[in-house]
Amino acid sequence: MGSAASEVPLILPLEAIELDAFRQEHSEDTFWCGSLLGGRGDQLTTKLYTDRVCHFAHFPDPTGQHVCERRARDVASADHLYVKSAAIAWLLDQDHQGAVHLREPLGSVVDIAREHGTRGLRLIR
Known part of the structure; x- marks a missing residue:
């Protein structure tokens, strides 16, 4: 949009x-x-x-x-955008600073990093 x-x-x-x-x-x-x-x-x-x-x-x-x-793709090909959106909302809800990044190849990896270099989460499709 x-x-x-x-x-x-x-x-x-x-x-x-x-x-x-x-x-x-x-x-x-x-x-x-x-x-x-x-x-x-x-x-x-x-x-x-x-x-x-x-x-x-x-x-x-x-x-x-x-x-x-x-x-050639189905609805699930947008999953990485939904995951990123939900992760950002979760970080805000928890009052955490952090960042969420889409990685290459697009649609396959989402990295969620919390503030101050604490350990993050990598989601792989």
Whole structure:
């Protein structure tokens, strides 16, 4: 949400009625094929369907050449963003200073470091 480099994980509602509410809630937001998810960084739109699952979609490519790399990935490919978001919230809730970093290759490692050089936690997928 907001840019191609955003770290905010987001799941689009699958049902048409829920997508209408989502669109109203996020009427001022933009959605992107995030580079942290293996995407190309292009802006997305929402596709509403009543006969199949609603989803994010790329705006049409006038050349017809665009192929999204995300097609080969599932919802779990955003797990590292959810882990980072939850770890930051946990650190704040515990009144700890610290940092949470995504490591290469993206989607496979999240490092959680607490303040003052204390031992941290590395999550590996």
